[in-house]
Amino acid sequence: MVAGIVSYGGYVPRYRITPKEIGNVWGVDGEAMGRSLGITAKSVPSPDEDVITISVEAARACLRKVDVAPTDIGAIYVGSESHPYAVKPTATVVAEAIGSTPVMTAADFEFACKAGTAAIQACMGLTLSDMIKYGMAVGSDTSQGAPGDALEFSASAGGAALLIGKENLIAEINHTVSYTTDTPDFWRREGQQYPSHGGRFTGEPAYFKHVMSCAKLLMEKAKSKPEDYNYAVFHQPNGKFPVKVGRTLGFEDKQLDAGMLVRSIGNTYSGAVLLGLCSILDRAVPGDRIFMVGYGSGAGSDAFDITVTSNIKKLKHAETIEEMTRDAKFLDYGTYAKFRGKLRMRGD
């Protein structure tokens, strides 16, 4: 018996800003920065959106596709590095909003950008041990870069939810492995509004080392090679890193393109690899095999070998990620700064 994905759903806020618009304010060539990062725009949450609202919308999108009683969901874990509360779980609001309370467990996870994939593994363990029938794993963020920092060009907002179980799977998770070390590449101290990062240090010893090592571990465990997969999706802090890591491992661009949402919506942090997976599942057909590797600073990677089943045809029709991201409204920097709380208001 394997655990796998019963349903999936994503949510991306409607607003966008371009690297050019950000660059205009800070006196840098934003278009060149966008080309360098491989990003044409990033999503921006409205003032009434945060990780809780994004997680609820993603969870509801996930449940709209299937006839699963919300009370059969025994665990909800929300992974994020931008939970609205320091103390009080995002997951309880999600649970209440989808009608899963009260006989269930809930908690918030934090592991930079990979808290959502950690939540998948926790749900797999609980379902495989028969402690619960279904678990919901959510990865969601509204992360920020400090004004003028390189991160400001990519840090965006979005999230995705996966319903994990053992029955009626639309995709089986054949294998999962993790690779974790203590690597200080990116962090945010308690009380700090913006994160800090180690500049170029965030590349080789952090992202590439962990993603590559974890990907190789997964292929060893699955006895597979890149050409065995129809799609591959890697954590995408920008448009360059996942392409570089994919090509280095031996994947072709055509395997990567479907999951590369970062190009049009930026880095959604805990939502990034899960939204990429949702975008792939939107177009996948039975038998397709998917290679997924998440990454979280601090640092670690979780990798998954996934095979799509014939049940994917039974999902109810719902808005695809591509359709959702078409509904975009572009902001000027002033409105973006207002929306993201970068202005000091009277009374602050």
Place this chain on the structure above:
Amino acid sequence: MATPRFWREIPSRYNLIGTKCGSCGTLDFPPRAVCPKCGRKSVGKMMKQKLSGIGTIISYTIVYDAPSSFDLLKPYVLAVIELKEGARLTSQIINVEPGDVKIGMRVEAVFRKLGQEGEAGILQYGYKFKPVTGQGKSPATA
């Protein structure tokens, strides 16, 4: 809104739980303890009912002079919405330019932050409404 009141209203604010009179069948939102039509006859017969969240704009106004807690959102649209089950409610309309809102526009409920009790207080969430996808102007140019 005080925390205890918000907590009591979570079912209706998160999931549009209204009431149906077991005597005359009238739907009410927000939920009522007694049916305004049947009065005493409805006592003990009011049943909870989850509403669909799909409705139509009956009337609306555009708010330009907003309370300070809504400064970041102005100008914004407030509308009276008739849900397909018949109950009416008032809600903010989002994801649309105020000038594109029309009476008769089909809308659906979404989950948004409604407010907060100051910088250290609880965050309050609930329904707002957005146009049903595919109506009006092209979203990319809205």
